[in-house]
Amino acid sequence: MTTIVNVGADLFADAVAGQAVDVERVDWRPPMPGTEADLATVAADPRRQDANRRALEAVLGVTARLVDVAPASEVLGLQRGEFLHAGPPIDWARASGPLRGGLMAGAALEGLVEDPEDAVALFEAGSSVSLEPCHHRATVGPMAGVVTPSMWMFVLEDPATGRRTHCSLNEGLGKVLRYGAYSPEVLTRLRWMGDVLGPLLQAAVRASEPVDVTGILTQMLQMGDEAHNRNRAGTLMLLRDLAPAMVRSGLEVADVAEGMRFVGANDHFFLNLAMPACKLALDAARGIEGSTMVVAMARNGTDFGIQVAGTGDEWFTGPAQVADGLYLGDYGPDDANPDIGDSAITETAGIGGFAMATAPAIVRLVGGTVPDALATTRRMHEITLGENPRWSVPVLDFQGTPTGIDVTRVCRTGILPQINTGMAGRVAGTGQVGAGLVTPPAEIFPQALARLAELARATSSS
Known part of the structure; x- marks a missing residue:
């Protein structure tokens, strides 16, 4: 029996298949332009x-275990006027809506201004804020990712x-701070x-055995969640553990x-535990050293940024x-801001968009089809180095989720x-406008590869 292997374009394969000959199609692509020399250096x-x-x-x-809930001023040492945000470093002048x-x-919220609109001048001056x-x-924040000293934090x-x-x-969803909304509500x-939720969670966590967040992630991936944009099962399991x-x-x-009502009604509540567990x-x-x-x-x-081991x-x-x-x-593409948030840490760890096969219902939120x-x-x-046996995909015969994005494999x-994500309105104050699928800008991986090659050459010559 003859089998034809076709690499690249399908035109030839289609013609052969039309003659009742078995064809094995290989989806081969050339390396990213300009990466050949650096790929060779890093490979060596x-x-x-x-x-x-x-x-x-x-x-x-x-x-990862949930061991405490406390204000950022206590666990992160944040002082008045200090703000954390999602993503790589940025200043106010380049900040998105x-x-x-x-x-x-x-x-x-911190009482630095009475009206949020007055904060514009505060950040433009920059002398009393950072x-x-x-x-x-050692923190992650969804969407805008803004953290201030009085905000309560999960500690894993x-x-x-x-x-x-x-x-x-x-x-929760809609008009919330992480999507850039700042209305009175x-x-x-x-x-x-x-005043209420943080102290309540603190009392519950401190009175209980540490919550096994990694274990909940293992279970929820087999219950239709992918732990980025679908966290319904994870949220309810967390509530089960803390309710008594x-x-x-x-x-x-x-x-x-x-x-309890707030947590149970907010399907995304567990996302803020999945993220720090992945980090x-x-x-x-x-x-x-040497890891890609x-x-x-x-x-x-x-900006979209990556860091490499x-x-x-x-x-x-x-x-x-x-x-x-x-x-x-009535929102559309013109209303959406470019991608924002630290939540792609889930994909970096092998869940979220990487585990969409565990959550076929996610396509109703972010688009696409089950296939x-x-x-x-x-x-x-x-493009990954291995699999995570803890986090498996039932429909793929319990294969572990793809884990360990490799810069060289992406470039090669x-x-x-693939990331699935919420979409924030590009104008400050809008809130959420949708959800969808996105990828990083391609050029950041050759940048990282070039740096890895530089370090490899320096090591070999020393």
Whole structure:
């Protein structure tokens, strides 16, 4: 029996298949332009193979547990006038609309201004405020990712090492700070979260055994969640674990009831635990010299940046892209801001868009089809170093999720990481306008590859 192998264009394969001959199609693409020499240099680096093995093992060896809930001023040391934000470093002059809106809401929340609109002058002057990426403080933030000193934070810990990561509490969808909204209802909700929800969660977490966040992620991926834009099962499992301690907290019955209602009605609540769990795992691979594994993908609404295990804390950036997806109400592409948020840390760890096959219902939110979701998960295996046996995909015979994005594989295949994401309005104050699918700007991977090649040459000549 004859089998034809076709590489590249399908024209020849279609013609042969039309003659009842078996054809094996290979989806081959040339490397990204200009990367050939750097790919050869990095491939010859004697450290690479072992470094990537150790990086992947480090990531897979981490377990994340929720051990505390407390204000950012306590757990991060944030001072008055200090603001964290999503994505790589940026200043006010280049900040996108939703990031500006989130900062304006944060300034009003902290009492730096009475009216959020007055915060514009405050940030333009810059003398009494500072901006810093969440990632620089062992933190991640969804969408605008704005963190201020009074905001309450989830605290996750790896029991084997004691390393910790953090994330703010999830506000829900629509007109919320993380989407750049700053209306009175936004501030009222945030103040309630600070006065009631934060203390309630703190009391419950401190009175319970640490919540196994990694374990919940394992279960929810088999229950139709992918842990980025679908977190329904994860949220309800978290509520199951904390509800008894919340009831026994001794706080006002009405406050306990409202807190439980808020968490249970907010399908995205667990996202703010999935994100720091992924960061906790990926941070274990940071600083492994010679490793080509991506340890962070993050967006600030203007720039998309990545960090790599073997290049320290350096950011490689390019322009953030507008997602392709579904819009709310009368909103359309002209209303959407380019991609924003630290939540792509989920894809970096192998879930979210990489695990869309576990959550076929996600296509009703972000667009595409169920076959697209299955194909996406399969395709991401081509650019990753391995699989995560904890996080498996039932419909793919429980294959582990693709884990450990490899800069060299991205440059060699031209396949970009797939991210599913919410879309914020480009004008400050708008809120959420939709959800969709997006990829990083292609040029940031050759940037990272060039730096890896430079380091490899320096090592070989020393």
